[in-house]
Amino acid sequence: MSTPLPPDLAQLERALEAARAPLPPDLRARVLAVAADARPAPDRRLSTGWFAAGVAVAAAVFLNLSTSAALALAEPAFDAPDRCAVARALHEPPEHCLEPSRPDLSQEKP
Amino acid sequence: MAKAPARRGALGPQGAAALAAAYDTWAPQLFATARRLIGDTADAEECVQEVFVKFAERRGGLASVDDLGAYLFTSLRHRAAARSRQGQRQSALHLRAAPAAEPAATHPDRGDARGLERALQRLPLEQREVLALKIDGELTFAEIAVLLGVSPNTAASRYRYALARLKAALEEDGP
Numbered sequence: 001m002s003t004p005l006p007p008d009l010a011q012l013e014r015a016l017e018a019a020r021a022p023l024p025p026d027l028r029a030r031v032l033a034v035a036a037d038a039r040p041a042p043d044r045r046l047s048t049g050w051f052a053a054g055v056a057v058a059a060a061v062f063l064n065l066s067t068s069a070a071l072a073l074a075e076p077a078f079d080a081p082d083r084c085a086v087a088r089a090l091h092e093p094p095e096h097c098l099e100p101s102r103p104d105l106s107q108e109k110p
Numbered sequence: 111m112a113k114a115p116a117r118r119g120a121l122g123p124q125g126a127a128a129l130a131a132a133y134d135t136w137a138p139q140l141f142a143t144a145r146r147l148i149g150d151t152a153d154a155e156e157c158v159q160e161v162f163v164k165f166a167e168r169r170g171g172l173a174s175v176d177d178l179g180a181y182l183f184t185s186l187r188h189r190a191a192a193r194s195r196q197g198q199r200q201s202a203l204h205l206r207a208a209p210a211a212e213p214a215a216t217h218p219d220r221g222d223a224r225g226l227e228r229a230l231q232r233l234p235l236e237q238r239e240v241l242a243l244k245i246d247g248e249l250t251f252a253e254i255a256v257l258l259g260v261s262p263n264t265a266a267s268r269y270r271y272a273l274a275r276l277k278a279a280l281e282e283d284g285p
Contacts, residue, residue, distance in 0.1 A: 009273045012280075016245045019223045021145035023138045024155060031133060031159045036126050038166040 129166055136182050137162075142246035143183070147190040147238060149231045157193055161185045183247060183257055191235065229279040237272035244269050 005013060060069065137158060144154035164185055230238060243254045251269070255262040 005270065005273070008277060009270065012273055012277050013245065015226065016241070019226060020246055021142045021151070021154070023141045024151070027141070027155055027158065028133060028137070030155075031137070031162050032126070032130055034159055035129055035162040035166040038163045 125166070129162065132165060132178060132182070133162060136179060139247045139249075140182060140186050143242045144186055144190050146230065146242035146246045147235075148193050149227060153193050154190075157186065157189045160189050179249075180253070180256060183243065183249070187239065187257065225280060225283055226276075229276055229283065232279055233272055233275060237268055237275065240265055240268040241272045241276070 004010070140161060141154055141158050144157040145151060148154050148157065161182055165182065230241070233241070239258070240254060243249045243257065244251070247254075249257070251262045251265045254265040254269075258265060260268075
């Protein structure tokens, strides 16, 4: 790794270094403006709940269970918001899953 | 004067400062590397822009980046490889559509960088990558080895082999 290059290759290396492309001066403003507006990347990781749901549906197909029964088995593995979505789909959702009522804005001062 | 509403998704002041600092530190090497890999200035500029946009999108995830240089160069490699492949396809189409005689390449020692550029673009991507990371990215063989997932000795061998092949290509082209 530390063996020096033969003179002809060293000369070529210098030619390549001399031909290095300089950074365009106007690129900075453009890149920073576009990058500053970038939205955070969405989290694409599969939640434990949806993974459990996948396993449950596969089990349902295999064991000839209904999809509802399989999802009901998987329900505790979901994170809170997803658990509410599953609960709403399957049965009467618990109270904490109910959407809060809209505040009465007519009484608010401008 | 009314304060402009904050743009949705815009970086905060700290994020913008981190972004600017990262750009000032790494952009010259990243751009030169992209330019050498892709062979086109406009594409290299877009490539660098994409790298920093991805960097900005990571936001909180940046705390988990141990080596910012390695992160940015890895991001650049993926984008440059995609653009290089795209460029090769377009170039092949262009050549089929309008075959034109290129002027004879001249030796770089005689001041013509175009011959060098053409010879570089004929190198396999694997070799061009090591060459660009070493010369334009100013990375050590140990750093290149980490990026490419090879040993430092392999990175050094690829570099030497790339130079030898480039020299042979230039000699074939003739003065």
